[in-house]
Amino acid sequence: MTKKVGVAILGLGVVGGGTYQTLVEHHDFYLETQQVDISVEMVLDKNLERLKDLGVPQEIIAGSIEEVLANPNVDIVVETIGGIGVAKAFVTAALRDGKTVVTSNKELICKFSHELEKIARRNRCGLYYEASCVGGVPIIRTLLDGVQANKIQSMMGIVNGTTNYILTKMTYEGADYADALKEAQRLGYAEANPTADVDGFDSMYKLSILSSMAFHTKIPYTKIFREGISQIDVKDIAFGRELGYTLKLLAIGKNTDKGIEVRVHPTLIPNAHPLASVNDSFNAVYLTGDAVDDVMLYGRGAGALPTASAVVSDVIYAATHSDVKYSTFKNTATADSAVKFVSDFSSAYYIRVSAEDRAGVLAKISGIFGKYGISIVELAQKGDAVGGKVPLIIITHKTSENSVKRAVEKINAAGVGEVQSVIRVEK
Amino acid sequence: MTKKVGVAILGLGVVGGGTYQTLVEHHDFYLETQQVDISVEMVLDKNLERLKDLGVPQEIIAGSIEEVLANPNVDIVVETIGGIGVAKAFVTAALRDGKTVVTSNKELICKFSHELEKIARRNRCGLYYEASCVGGVPIIRTLLDGVQANKIQSMMGIVNGTTNYILTKMTYEGADYADALKEAQRLGYAEANPTADVDGFDSMYKLSILSSMAFHTKIPYTKIFREGISQIDVKDIAFGRELGYTLKLLAIGKNTDKGIEVRVHPTLIPNAHPLASVNDSFNAVYLTGDAVDDVMLYGRGAGALPTASAVVSDVIYAATHSDVKYSTFKNTATADSAVKFVSDFSSAYYIRVSAEDRAGVLAKISGIFGKYGISIVELAQKGDAVGGKVPLIIITHKTSENSVKRAVEKINAAGVGEVQSVIRVEK
Numbered sequence: 001m002t003k004k005v006g007v008a009i010l011g012l013g014v015v016g017g018g019t020y021q022t023l024v025e026h027h028d029f030y031l032e033t034q035q036v037d038i039s040v041e042m043v044l045d046k047n048l049e050r051l052k053d054l055g056v057p058q059e060i061i062a063g064s065i066e067e068v069l070a071n072p073n074v075d076i077v078v079e080t081i082g083g084i085g086v087a088k089a090f091v092t093a094a095l096r097d098g099k100t101v102v103t104s105n106k107e108l109i110c111k112f113s114h115e116l117e118k119i120a121r122r123n124r125c126g127l128y129y130e131a132s133c134v135g136g137v138p139i140i141r142t143l144l145d146g147v148q149a150n151k152i153q154s155m156m157g158i159v160n161g162t163t164n165y166i167l168t169k170m171t172y173e174g175a176d177y178a179d180a181l182k183e184a185q186r187l188g189y190a191e192a193n194p195t196a197d198v199d200g201f202d203s204m205y206k207l208s209i210l211s212s213m214a215f216h217t218k219i220p221y222t223k224i225f226r227e228g229i230s231q232i233d234v235k236d237i238a239f240g241r242e243l244g245y246t247l248k249l250l251a252i253g254k255n256t257d258k259g260i261e262v263r264v265h266p267t268l269i270p271n272a273h274p275l276a277s278v279n280d281s282f283n284a285v286y287l288t289g290d291a292v293d294d295v296m297l298y299g300r301g302a303g304a305l306p307t308a309s310a311v312v313s314d315v316i317y318a319a320t321h322s323d324v325k326y327s328t329f330k331n332t333a334t335a336d337s338a339v340k341f342v343s344d345f346s347s348a349y350y351i352r353v354s355a356e357d358r359a360g361v362l363a364k365i366s367g368i369f370g371k372y373g374i375s376i377v378e379l380a381q382k383g384d385a386v387g388g389k390v391p392l393i394i395i396t397h398k399t400s401e402n403s404v405k406r407a408v409e410k411i412n413a414a415g416v417g418e419v420q421s422v423i424r425v426e427k
Numbered sequence: 428m429t430k431k432v433g434v435a436i437l438g439l440g441v442v443g444g445g446t447y448q449t450l451v452e453h454h455d456f457y458l459e460t461q462q463v464d465i466s467v468e469m470v471l472d473k474n475l476e477r478l479k480d481l482g483v484p485q486e487i488i489a490g491s492i493e494e495v496l497a498n499p500n501v502d503i504v505v506e507t508i509g510g511i512g513v514a515k516a517f518v519t520a521a522l523r524d525g526k527t528v529v530t531s532n533k534e535l536i537c538k539f540s541h542e543l544e545k546i547a548r549r550n551r552c553g554l555y556y557e558a559s560c561v562g563g564v565p566i567i568r569t570l571l572d573g574v575q576a577n578k579i580q581s582m583m584g585i586v587n588g589t590t591n592y593i594l595t596k597m598t599y600e601g602a603d604y605a606d607a608l609k610e611a612q613r614l615g616y617a618e619a620n621p622t623a624d625v626d627g628f629d630s631m632y633k634l635s636i637l638s639s640m641a642f643h644t645k646i647p648y649t650k651i652f653r654e655g656i657s658q659i660d661v662k663d664i665a666f667g668r669e670l671g672y673t674l675k676l677l678a679i680g681k682n683t684d685k686g687i688e689v690r691v692h693p694t695l696i697p698n699a700h701p702l703a704s705v706n707d708s709f710n711a712v713y714l715t716g717d718a719v720d721d722v723m724l725y726g727r728g729a730g731a732l733p734t735a736s737a738v739v740s741d742v743i744y745a746a747t748h749s750d751v752k753y754s755t756f757k758n759t760a761t762a763d764s765a766v767k768f769v770s771d772f773s774s775a776y777y778i779r780v781s782a783e784d785r786a787g788v789l790a791k792i793s794g795i796f797g798k799y800g801i802s803i804v805e806l807a808q809k810g811d812a813v814g815g816k817v818p819l820i821i822i823t824h825k826t827s828e829n830s831v832k833r834a835v836e837k838i839n840a841a842g843v844g845e846v847q848s849v850i851r852v853e854k
Contacts, residue, residue, distance in 0.1 A: 138573025293726070299720070
């Protein structure tokens with residue numbers, strides 16, 4: 001009854017190294033519990049030093065992708081190189097040779113799953129990418145095989161560990177953005193060039209993949225509104241807390257009557273919301289389906305072994321299921337033209353104005369909001385006047401993004417103060 | 428490419444009714460997103476009134492299980508009757524006829540999966556039971572196909588909505604147990620005879636199923652230590668909160684070097700633990716694996732539609748996968764004799780003593796703990812003396828259950844006070 005499966009690993013960095021280690025150390029465990037005899041048949045990495053550090057035996061080190069694909073014992077190719085250069089070429093070649101591919105590469109899947117899946121289908125092999133989103137958390141398996149009975153109405157996710165670590169530092173230790181980023185870099189949570197994380201690109205790629213699966217239609221990342229955390233002032237985090245809200249970088253997808261709404265931006269959520277207490281480098285995805293109601297999956301969104309858990313779970317899945325389930329939508333390069341996307345979305349807002357400290361200013365500001373049909377839930381002056389200015393915090397009811405933009409311009413032009421922060425609020 | 432699948436539903440109560448409704452309303456959605464044409468071919472229920480309320484057409488109402496099984500259009504039988512009488516007979520008959528079974532019946536799976544799975548394997552049909560544990564939360568799919576790369580080290584779950592609702596009321600509204608239970612009964616969260624929930628039987632069945640899957644070995648419910656919530660004094664919940672702990676009824680499974688430890692009991696957990704903020708009728712399971720580290724799944728553990736989500740997701744899974752994956756352990760009637768179970772488990776403890784308010788009592792009590800090798804983390808007198816007695820709260824370090832039992836007996840016999848509560852603490 002035992003099935004023999006050979007694996008090749010391309011790229012033995014953090015995730016690939018963790019995958020190698022997990023497969024080797026758990027060989028007997030998988031044999032016993034899953035009736036599969038999984039062996040690492042080949043590895044490919046230019047950096048021989050790290051292969052040595054991992055204790056990879058010389059005889060399984062391949063010299064080229066051709067050597068890997070020519071090996072008849074390799075059934076499954078694990079791609080943990082990252083990026084869309086060589087990784088794409090290797091994955092394409094593997095699928096063309098009929099090898100099942102397991103990848104942790106979010107950018108590759110986000111940008112090219114339509115192309116890669118087509119090759120996989122044609123060659124009757126699998127394409128698995130649980131590890132591309134939210135590390136060890138089985139969110140893709142859940143969307144495919146756990147809550148597929150539902151029309152998913154919305155998803156909100158904390159899907160980037162770096163930014164969540166930075167925001168946690170800012171929230172609970174009052175660190176400002178620059179210091180929190182430096183600490184994250186020191187700990188290896190953030191890259192020297194942190195753009196991909198802090199500007200929301202990483203979250204955007206993941207939202208593209210997850211919302212496509214959740215809403216059963218291709219959602220290209222180009223349709224996603226994106227705003228990062230680098231402009232966040234720690235003052236607004238503190239004021240938000242006082243008003244009962246926690247700031248998180250959320251990836252939000254909604255499937256509404258008006259169309260699909262997809263956006264990544266800093267968001268204030270009520271302190272009692274389960275996502276508000278997801279801290280440090282932990283990630284979580286909060287789904288709402290029409291039958292299941294609310295479901296949340298929480299766990300480590302990055303790291304060698306947590307991500308390896310997702311890679312190896314995909315390897316075992318591929319090894320123990322004879323049929324392949326591809327994405328549940330028509331996987332094309334672009335969005336289905338019949339699907340409407342909402343660009344002028346609705347949200348509640350937190351707005352901080354550095355207002356002139358004189359009579360009539362408040363009336364003027366609320367008048368401008370009123371003029372644009374924006375109703376105010378809460379308006380509070382925070383602290384005392386400094387240099388004739390006083391911080392004024394406004395929380396609005398749900399209103400349109402465009403109305404807020406216009407009101408902000410008007411306030412800035414009215415000589416009553418300056419709008420310093422505009423942060424969306426989800427309830 | 429579209430596959431036609433016929434379903435029969437046995438028992439159209441809360442979950443069966445929700446399943447009927449979901450399958451009928453989502454027919455076109457599943458056709459479009461899953462390429463399966465799922466039709467409800469037959470239903471079986473003695474209560475014709477509720478079939479009428481659900482709008483079931485006359486022609487699909489079966490008169491007997493024989494009629495259901497004789498229908499060649501029925502591929503999958505959904506059992507949502509509950510209990511182990513007629514449900515067991517019907518499920519057995521369906522599997523013998525080679526029909527795949529999807530069930531929400533925790534007692535049936537807990538007590539008889541060994542027998543039913545054997546019949547299923549023999550007849551090459553599926554046996555699915557996601558809905559038996561934690562309603563709509565895809566915990567079984569996650570254990571089978573999402574985190575199967577891991578050696579699961581522990582699981583802690585809030586797996587019963589009724590008791591979690593009662594404890595939430597006691598914690599946040601200061602209600603006493605009797606009143607909170609009455610309110611739960613009024614809302615339909617608790618049965619007139621609440622024993623199955625409040626005494627932990629329901630949690631015990633679920634822990635048996637989930638820990639068997641997590642630890643890849645049969646864990647009969649008879650091996651599970653069980654203590655319910657009916658003896659919980661609201662005072663201890665309040666004292667616990669003051670010390671930084673929240674009380675939950677936890678189902679705990681641990682796979683340690685010393686053996687497997689499985690228990691259901693009221694437990695104090697730190698307020699910052701993700702399980703501490705799982706409130707009302709929500710459920711959650713917190714897993715720790717050797718690669719993935721901590722993962723939590725959260726959602727509605729009961730209710731018509733959330734549970735139907737699990738049933739229907741199983742139906743779709745069965746319809747879209749040609750091979751069946753059974754439990755990942757040797758499914759026998761009893762535990763594997765090679766597996767050791769830990770009965771004298773270790774835990775930290777919260778102990779409340781109604782102590783005599785006089786000199787020397789404290790020294791005496793701490794002396795007794797010392798004698799049994801129990802070290803104290805915290806000892807606090809709460810409030811003033813009433814009638815010469817004062818409440819004394821003790822939090823211990825990790826120690827053995829048996830040592831605590833002996834120390835408690837000794838204190839009660841020493842004429843220095845009476846131990847009124849002993850609650851286990853998990854950190």
